[in-house]
Amino acid sequence: TVFKQKLHSTMSSETEDPETRKLFDKIKAWISEDYNPKLAQACEDFYKEEEFDADGIRGDINDCDYPDGDACALIDELSDNKGKDVLSTDQDKIKFAKALKDAINGIERPKKEVPTLKDLKGLNFTLSKSDPRKAGKVITEQCPGLFEEKDEESFKYVLAYGVKNNIPLLQWLVDTYLRYKINQKYGRGISEFNTTDFGNQYEFFKNPVCAKSKDKLRSVIASFWKRLVPEIQLKPPMSFVDDDINKFVEYYSAMADAINIMLNENENQMAPCQIDLWVIPKNSVSNLDDDGDSDGEEEEAGDGDQGNIDMIGNLEYRLKEDKDSFSYEKFEDIDLAGTRLSRFLSQHIVAKINNQRSQRLIIYVDRRDPSQTDKMKGKYFKDNYGQNDEEGKWDNDQLYRERKTTKKTWKDTIYIVQSSDTKFSELKTQYSAETSFWASSKCLLPRSKSCPSEKRTKMDPYFGARSDLNGYQFCLSWHIDSVDVIKTYWYHNAWGTRFFPIDAYKLWPMYFKKVHNGKKEQEVKKDNKTKLMKMRQVIDPGFEKWYELTVGKDDKGERDLVRQDWIQV
Numbered sequence: 001t002v003f004k005q006k007l008h009s010t011m012s013s014e015t016e017d018p019e020t021r022k023l024f025d026k027i028k029a030w031i032s033e034d035y036n037p038k039l040a041q042a043c044e045d046f047y048k049e050e051e052f053d054a055d056g057i058r059g060d061i062n063d064c065d066y067p068d069g070d071a072c073a074l075i076d077e078l079s080d081n082k083g084k085d086v087l088s089t090d091q092d093k094i095k096f097a098k099a100l101k102d103a104i105n106g107i108e109r110p111k112k113e114v115p116t117l118k119d120l121k122g123l124n125f126t127l128s129k130s131d132p133r134k135a136g137k138v139i140t141e142q143c144p145g146l147f148e149e150k151d152e153e154s155f156k157y158v159l160a161y162g163v164k165n166n167i168p169l170l171q172w173l174v175d176t177y178l179r180y181k182i183n184q185k186y187g188r189g190i191s192e193f194n195t196t197d198f199g200n201q202y203e204f205f206k207n208p209v210c211a212k213s214k215d216k217l218r219s220v221i222a223s224f225w226k227r228l229v230p231e232i233q234l235k236p237p238m239s240f241v242d243d244d245i246n247k248f249v250e251y252y253s254a255m256a257d258a259i260n261i262m263l264n265e266n267e268n269q270m271a272p273c274q275i276d277l278w279v280i281p282k283n284s285v286s287n288l289d290d291d292g293d294s295d296g297e298e299e300e301a302g303d304g305d306q307g308n309i310d311m312i313g314n315l316e317y318r319l320k321e322d323k324d325s326f327s328y329e330k331f332e333d334i335d336l337a338g339t340r341l342s343r344f345l346s347q348h349i350v351a352k353i354n355n356q357r358s359q360r361l362i363i364y365v366d367r368r369d370p371s372q373t374d375k376m377k378g379k380y381f382k383d384n385y386g387q388n389d390e391e392g393k394w395d396n397d398q399l400y401r402e403r404k405t406t407k408k409t410w411k412d413t414i415y416i417v418q419s420s421d422t423k424f425s426e427l428k429t430q431y432s433a434e435t436s437f438w439a440s441s442k443c444l445l446p447r448s449k450s451c452p453s454e455k456r457t458k459m460d461p462y463f464g465a466r467s468d469l470n471g472y473q474f475c476l477s478w479h480i481d482s483v484d485v486i487k488t489y490w491y492h493n494a495w496g497t498r499f500f501p502i503d504a505y506k507l508w509p510m511y512f513k514k515v516h517n518g519k520k521e522q523e524v525k526k527d528n529k530t531k532l533m534k535m536r537q538v539i540d541p542g543f544e545k546w547y548e549l550t551v552g553k554d555d556k557g558e559r560d561l562v563r564q565d566w567i568q569v
Contacts, residue, residue: 239471284471
């Protein structure tokens with residue numbers, strides 16, 4: 001039957017009609033969400049290899065009737081090869097066949113429900129003995145090495161509480177603490193704030209509903225810092241970003257716009273997904289060496305300069321050296337802004353995702369001087385960033401002085417990168433929110449095999465958000481659940497935080513090199529600030545409601561997640 005159908009349904013391997021392409025896109029979007037992107041791609045590969053046209057694909061799928069009726073050529077092939085783990089029984093095949101039929105016949109997938117709470121009374125923190133174990137099993141399978149000790153009780157229990165109540169409880173607790181901490185600075189000018197202060201003030205911990213679980217709920221926040229990404233430090237950093245703050249704002253807003261464009265045009269073929277945007281500054285300077293605008297005069301080399309060695313070196317050399325672990329596309333001489341930059345990003349991200357949902361991409365924007373980085377390849381890494389150079393080729397003090405004094409005239413280079421390891425490139429069907437943090441904390445940049453200082457281990461093969469890389473780490477991460485739920489995080493100096501648009505002009509200046517001889521913070525331009533003010537500050541109704549329900553009002557009667565008087569600066 002399959003052989004006859006194939007003969008009847010052949011198509012030229014050199015052409016692909018639009019109708020067939022649409023079927024492939026529908027199948028891949030549906031199977032990516034219900035199963036995984038690799039299995040979705042295997043569906044397209046099979047039909048292409050066997051030269052099925054649109055009618056043949058429809059017949060193969062719609063005519064199948066497991067277990068006693070006609071077979072499906074695609075399912076039979078997958079069950080023997082790439083899909084044998086998920087298509088081992090008749091029930092598996094029946095379920096898969098239904099997914100294929102729903103995909104090609106235009107069945108509307110039920111919209112994913114946004115997790116939210118009406119009130120706190122419905123929360124249920126009563127667990128069976130197996131609930132924490134099951135939650136721990138899922139997270140350790142998706143995030144190997146997350147727990148050093150066998151018993152991380154609070155982490156597993158709080159994950160299980162979240163599953164029980166169908167909410168991302170751990171993420172909401174951590175995000176509440178982070179935004180509450182930042183709001184202390186915005187509303188009261190308080191920079192020193194910790195989990196003990198939060199535990200004493202947080203109204204939710206005083207609510208009877210969590211009385212028996214309070215200790216676990218309180219301790220899990222500190223456990224999150226230890227296991228995933230440490231919390232933001234609201235004070236001048238050890239290293240300042242030596243670059244134009246407005247360029248970083250423009251890349252952030254362009255990516256936010258690009259994501260909105262992609263979701264409005266292709267939500268069903270994109271979300272959920274994760275995009276990590278790392279804007280690599282042209283230079284980084286030590287806190288002890290922040291002298292503001294340079295006068296261009298020769299400076300004395302000092303030991304402090306060694307702290308600002310460029311540890312990243314040549315990006316393409318790193319990627320080629322580890323070509324089995326990462327694929328990438330490189331775009332040179334990028335000098336775009338606004339809508340043109342947003343369209344550029346959305347166009348190339350869509351092409352990379354290729355209608356497969358649940359993907360994670362990494363995007364590098366390299367703003368460093370190519371006259372330096374073009375030379376920072378094999379020997380630079382072998383000599384430990386030039387520090388062990390016996391031939392006198394590398395003078396890191398001189399390179400550092402050049403980065404500080406040279407005005408940027410070159411254009412940026414953008415890389416769109418994806419890991420070949422599915423742990424870091426795909427969101428699993430039952431993924432938890434913590435998996436996205438773990439991926440960013442573990443995998444942003446390949447370690448060089450040539451560099452003595454960059455030793456790889458099985459559990460730590462790459463640089464991630466926990467590595468400050470001498471101040472060059474500046475990464476924004478979008479966790480995109482749907483058009484209605486988009487969460488943004490900012491990683492810098494080996495810590496991270498939930499990020500809102502107003503933070504770009506209220507927080508970022510503290511972390512950038514000052515101007516006017518080190519006396520004044522950089523300012524975000526009026527046009528950029530106006531755009532940030534107009535952006536939706538929170539695209540996460542579930543978290544907004546949670547914050548409202550659990551924080552309570554302050555002594556001014558306020559409890560807003562983002563107050564209007566903070567936005568209008």
